[in-house]
Amino acid sequence: MRTQIVIVGSGPSGLLLGQLLAGIGVETVILERSSREHVLGRVRAGVLEQGTVELLEEAGAAARLHAEGLPHSGISLAFDERLHRIDLAALTGGKHVTVYGQTEVTHDLMDKREAAGLVTVYEAADVALHDFDGAPFVTYAKDGVSHRIDCDFIAGCDGYHGVSRKSAPERALKTFERQYPFGWLGVLAEVPPADRELVYANHERGFALCSMRSTHRSRYYVQCPQDDRVEAWSDDRFWDELRRRLPEQTAASVTTGPSFEKSIAPLRSFVAEPMHFGRLFLVGDAAHIVPPTGAKGLNLAASDVRYLFAGLRDFYTDKSQSGIEAYSQKALARVWKAVRFSWWMTTMLHRFPDTGDFGQRIQEAELDYLVHSQAASTALAENYVGLPW
Numbered sequence: 001m002r003t004q005i006v007i008v009g010s011g012p013s014g015l016l017l018g019q020l021l022a023g024i025g026v027e028t029v030i031l032e033r034s035s036r037e038h039v040l041g042r043v044r045a046g047v048l049e050q051g052t053v054e055l056l057e058e059a060g061a062a063a064r065l066h067a068e069g070l071p072h073s074g075i076s077l078a079f080d081e082r083l084h085r086i087d088l089a090a091l092t093g094g095k096h097v098t099v100y101g102q103t104e105v106t107h108d109l110m111d112k113r114e115a116a117g118l119v120t121v122y123e124a125a126d127v128a129l130h131d132f133d134g135a136p137f138v139t140y141a142k143d144g145v146s147h148r149i150d151c152d153f154i155a156g157c158d159g160y161h162g163v164s165r166k167s168a169p170e171r172a173l174k175t176f177e178r179q180y181p182f183g184w185l186g187v188l189a190e191v192p193p194a195d196r197e198l199v200y201a202n203h204e205r206g207f208a209l210c211s212m213r214s215t216h217r218s219r220y221y222v223q224c225p226q227d228d229r230v231e232a233w234s235d236d237r238f239w240d241e242l243r244r245r246l247p248e249q250t251a252a253s254v255t256t257g258p259s260f261e262k263s264i265a266p267l268r269s270f271v272a273e274p275m276h277f278g279r280l281f282l283v284g285d286a287a288h289i290v291p292p293t294g295a296k297g298l299n300l301a302a303s304d305v306r307y308l309f310a311g312l313r314d315f316y317t318d319k320s321q322s323g324i325e326a327y328s329q330k331a332l333a334r335v336w337k338a339v340r341f342s343w344w345m346t347t348m349l350h351r352f353p354d355t356g357d358f359g360q361r362i363q364e365a366e367l368d369y370l371v372h373s374q375a376a377s378t379a380l381a382e383n384y385v386g387l388p389w
């Protein structure tokens, strides 16, 4: 079999790229290791930059997002027993973010792909990439039968644990990594959110975040030890700990209820350079991971897709190589800014083993400066809504 581009992975990166390429008549096959249900069962973050929304519009997959997504023009930082609002719109010339779960983004993109009759092979085992320095092809097994697909390019959209980055020549790849000495315990519950907007809390007991999926579904997180176990956290214990880390008034607005998802995620920053090897491109989590504090994971994936799509469009419409040659450098310039922002937000808001009383006061001073200096608030706001492309 032959197609123009094999996309490995049907997360948001792979699906969005496939949809944009379909719009210009470029044929793709997506190979996904898991089942559709498994991909849609993963709970991930839910804050979309305006640029991400625009790209989903271009892909024709933004109708439900516009109907159900919640536009937010601010966030709050909680410290010193008070909420301090950062007016994102006022500080960025009217920009806002949209709160809409990543699972829903994936769902909408899958529906579009299926409606257009485009091929996704779920439960594709043993995906292997070949000859991406020459005439590339991809092999895989489905129901015990081996298959081969020849193609012009391979897009490695298969996340951090995927096969694509591992297929790149080791000596050509440089990786950068930082592990954070804690995790996030996250809970989803069918209860109205504590605040209209997101609240990022710095507290002596550790970080907490009040987020949401809709006006009746809340997503909350508390910082926890890296080796903590979900079983150790009853719903009651979670709600108590969350409320202790929030200012009194916000804590009083937390509606508790049974959780229907509870999980612990580690925090890390990771970047692989370059993101382009011959006819193989790395996209999204396959090339980089950020801690969730800046809500940048999905937005960075979309930003990679935008650069790669532009390069591939120039290749197929004008026979120009320059866009795809520039992909890695352009994508990485934006990636590193988001890596810095996510690291900074994480550092400022969490309790580290060596934070101590001194570190806590330094964090509070930084936060106080941040909310009272227009220059500092603007720096946060323009990063949070998304830097220019």
Ligand code: APR
Binding pocket: 008, 009, 010, 011, 012, 013, 014, 031, 032, 033, 034, 039, 044, 045, 102, 124, 127, 157, 158, 159, 160, 161, 162, 163, 283, 284, 285, 286, 296, 297, 298, 299, 301
């Ligand atoms: N073969 C085929 N598919 C694979 C393989 C493999 N060897 N390995 C992984 N995959 C699939 C996974 O099952 C997953 O569905 O690739 C997909 C990768 O999707 P994501 O991990 O969601 O990565 P990406 O599409 O880049 O999305 C980035 O997801 O992890 C979050 O915070 C991150 O929001 C960001 C977004």
Ligand code: PHB
Binding pocket: 044, 045, 046, 047, 198, 211, 212, 219, 292, 293, 294, 295
């Ligand atoms: C979420 O809603 O899951 C979420 C929101 C903002 C973040 C991280 C996660 O920074």
